[in-house]
Amino acid sequence: MDGAVRTGASVMGRRMFDLGEQSWPENAPFHTPVHVVTHHRRDPWERPGGTTFHxxxxxxxxxxxxxxxxxxDRDVRIAGGGETILQYLNAGLVDEFTLALSPVLLGAGTRLFEGIDTSRVELEQIRSEPSERVTHLTYAVRPRIRA
Incomplete structure (x- = not known):
């Protein structure tokens, strides 16, 4: 089943929301409730097409x-940004994630897994779905077994 079809709600950090708020069309791309982790109180923001930001x-x-x-009974998607995903990974609250790998030569960037507690987290690749412009890599997140 397609990830978008399985998703019943999303979570994102405030910075990702701030970036998206400026660029998403009026009909935001989620079509499910989105819960924004923030320190700033704000009333829910309802968009056409079924997206309400809480x-x-x-x-x-x-x-x-x-x-x-x-x-x-559907999945919760932790949409990002990177710091928010890192918090969920380090808290042991992620059971699976998918990376959308789309090669773009930028010359620099942020390390994808900077700050992950590698003593607690182990990744197991469970699926790879290549296409013309992007490859989706899906990993199960497992607790690291200490010997």
Missing amino acids: FVTDGIESALDQARAAAG
């Missing part, structure tokens, strides 16, 4: 709990 000020666990309740 602003969560009491931490990543609360945002995930609210997203799970909204998603029902």
Whole structure:
């Protein structure tokens, strides 16, 4: 089943929301509830097409709990940004993730997994889906077994 079809709600950080708020079309691309982890209170923002942004000020666990309740039996997608995903990975709250790898030569950038607690997290590739412009790599996140 396609990831977008399986997704019942999303979580993102405030910086990703701020960047997207300026560039998303009026009909935001999520079409599900989105829970924004932030320190700034704001009323929910409803967009055409089924996307409502909810602003969560009491931490990543609360945002995930609210997203799970909204998603029902569907998946919760941690959409980003990088620092938000890192917080969820290090807290042990991610069971699977997909990277969309689309080669662009920039010359510099942020290290993808900078700051991950590698003593606790182990990745197992479970799927690779290449296409003309992007390759989707899906990994299971496993607790690292200490010998």
